[in-house]
Amino acid sequence: MTAILLVLTMPIGLWLVQSVLLWSGHERPRWRLMTDALSARQKRVMRIATNVFFAGILIAYPLCRSSAVLDHYGAFFPLDRMGLLVGGAAASVLYLTLLYLVWTASDQVHFRVRHTTRRLARRLVGVPLTAVAVTLVEELFFRAVLQHDIQRQFGAPVGIFLGTLVFAGAHYVRKVKRYWTLGGHLALGLLLSVAFWRTGSLWLSSGLHAGGVLMLMGTRPMIRYQGPPALLGASIFPYAGIVGFVALLLLTLNVLLWNLTP
């Protein structure tokens, strides 16, 4: 329950921060986080507050369990299992590459550079760092804190179920462009939760996660979806279409069959 309570402090705390920001600008409070009523500067403050909450919860959870922060998270990165990181990343990249290849061949997506070389280079340079940062924060938060705590108290099935649900739901707490991508986020959450449960470490889930983010963010400035969204997904959400959804379920099966003998 410690993790659930800590995680709950985040939306509540962010809502309070947002309300104070709106109040200071003589605006009434809004239920939706990152509302359009916030100015660009206030949105920056909200982003900083989000990171502060992430960091605070990641530090507070081990301390609440009387464990040193580095000891707690270090246990999820056993050095003899490091190969799972590469294996997971390779598996995600392979799935997405094959799908992009057939979608390009069947004219469902177009690859075309829409920026100047300089701007494109600037965007691509930051992609590996984004992939590492997003993966590290989300894996520590959703797996090493939330799922770990639920699994410990209520068992693996409940841990996987709630871990998946909260991971997917968290992507929709603030206002987003598309809500129909929820199914894809649930399948992605299931894959990462199963990888964590199956290996007891964060290497495999981090590899799968980082490989996916790397591909999606790396292709984002160039890719244009032409086919039906129900089939292919859209933008950075190819896993939200039927094909991506099935691919994630097959990748989950791959994880279940993965040979974990060192």
Add this chain to the structure above:
Amino acid sequence: MTSTECARIVIAEDRAALPASVPDASSAHIRYIAPRDLDEVAVLLKAGGAYDVIFTQIDDLMAGLHSREIEPDLWNGPGITVRVVHPTEALDADTVRAVLASWNRTHTRRRREKVVAAVILSVIAVVAAFLLVASTTAR
């Protein structure tokens, strides 16, 4: 420009090198948009109103159709005229309208065929990916 007039959009890479056949090229009411920004034109057309869209190169019109940045249903809509004014490759509005309609018919049929191909190829791709990952990692 009065509200009853068409808003004029010229698709041109280099405003300084417009062909003499572009009417009123120096008018302040003409909006110039680069061929790579056809999506901006689509946004204007979707918002509604009367538009006279002028291409200075037929290649830009055809490239827009190929890349699907030009949706024939939208660009052939009521109140919108599209023409090409290149000195040697000029197409009047009626001809462009016929080209867009023909393109749309062919494209709709081909799109269905390609979606079927995508479904079949996607199934093969995910099964291949599954087998490849399984063959190297499974117990």
